[in-house]
Structure formats: C-alpha cells, structure tokens
Amino acid sequence: MPVDTQETDTEELDFMRAMARVPGPVVVTTTVDESGRRWGFTASSFVSLSLAPPLVTVSLGKKASTHAAFTVADHFMVNVLAEDQADVARRFATSGADRFAAGDTVPLERGLPGVPEAVVRLVCRMHDVVDGGDHSILVGRVLDCATAAGRAPLVYVDRGFARTAAPEGARAR
Numbered sequence: 001m002p003v004d005t006q007e008t009d010t011e012e013l014d015f016m017r018a019m020a021r022v023p024g025p026v027v028v029t030t031t032v033d034e035s036g037r038r039w040g041f042t043a044s045s046f047v048s049l050s051l052a053p054p055l056v057t058v059s060l061g062k063k064a065s066t067h068a069a070f071t072v073a074d075h076f077m078v079n080v081l082a083e084d085q086a087d088v089a090r091r092f093a094t095s096g097a098d099r100f101a102a103g104d105t106v107p108l109e110r111g112l113p114g115v116p117e118a119v120v121r122l123v124c125r126m127h128d129v130v131d132g133g134d135h136s137i138l139v140g141r142v143l144d145c146a147t148a149a150g151r152a153p154l155v156y157v158d159r160g161f162a163r164t165a166a167p168e169g170a171r172a173r
Contacts, residue, residue: 023157026085028092029058029138030105030113031069031076038100038113039069042093044156045135046078054142055127059135065095071129071136077112078140080120081154083163088115089154109144119153121146 024044031039045059058078060070070076081089092099099105100113108114109123124140155162
C-alpha cells in the first residue's frame with residue numbers, strides 16, 4: 001500500500017488529546033542561579049536518552065518564568081516524585097507561587113535543591129539545550145543518582161495524576 005506523501009501537521013487539539021493518553025513520570029526540576037536564587041518547575045516530559053554517557057532530557061516551555069534560569073544553568077536536579085507528592089507537583093507548576101515556601105525542598109546532592117522523599121533524584125550537568133518548537137529540551141549528563149526504596153512514582157495521564165504500584169522487590173541501591 002503506498003504511503004501518502006502529502007505531509008500536513010495534525011490539528012493541535014487532536015495532538016494534545018492523543019498525548020494526554022500517554023502516561024509520563026512527574027518530575028520537579030530544580031537549579032540555583034549565580035546569585036543563589038532557587039528555581040524549579042514541574043514536567044511530565046522526562047526521559048532517559050543515553051547510557052554511555054548517562055544522559056536524560058526534560059522539556060521546558062519557552063514562555064515559562066523559569067526558562068531563562070534553566071537554559072543558562074550549569075547544573076540541575078531532576079526529582080522523580082512519589083505517588084503521594086501531587087501537592088509538590090502542583091505547587092511547582094503554579095505560576096507566581098513561591099515554589100520553595102513549603103520547606104519540602106532542601107539542599108541535597110551537590111547543594112542543589114531537592115525533594116528528599118522523591119523516588120529518584122538525578123544531579124545533572126547541563127550537556128546541551130536543544131530547540132524543541134515551543135519548548136527547550138534540557139539535556140543533562142547525570143553525575144549523581146539517589147533512589148528511595150519501596151516508593152512508587154507519581155504518573156500524569158489523561159490530564160490528571162495517577163498512581164502505580166512499585167515493582168515487587170523494588171529497593172534502593
């Protein structure tokens with residue numbers, strides 16, 4: 001069967017509906033700028049990119065208030081949230097909120113602000129910032145990993161948070 005070579009973009013709303021059906025981990029990504037100011041945002045577009053070297057990506061909207069701070073950051077931390085941390089995800093997704101006011105994000109590995117009870121924390125050195133349409137793709141080279149035993153991750157799907165079961169035998173290493 002021949003392939004239709006007339007390429008047109010899908011409708012934006014159709015694309016949004018389709019992608020809403022794809023579950024993704026919920027992460028809070030944090031950094032500190034040169035003046036010591038902490039920055040953070042919530043994302044569900046986080047993936048592993050490479051094993052050698054260890055690379056991950058997280059996407060950040062170009063209109064986000066945190067965009068300028070992250071695209072020039074030397075280091076950042078990705079906190080994969082646990083199933084009981086939806087409140088943290090909501091706070092870091094709220095524009096204009098003091099995202100660090102609750103005190104549940106503290107200096108951790110390499111002095112970066114982190115969520116101590118996160119399922120996974122990855123400290124990254126900025127490897128690259130890639131244009132991704134209306135988003136910038138932050139590519140981080142993973143320097144440190146911390147994991148929490150027995151914690152199930154928070155997932156975002158169908159425009160809401162969902163819980164999963166931690167795999168049997170899951171443990172920190």
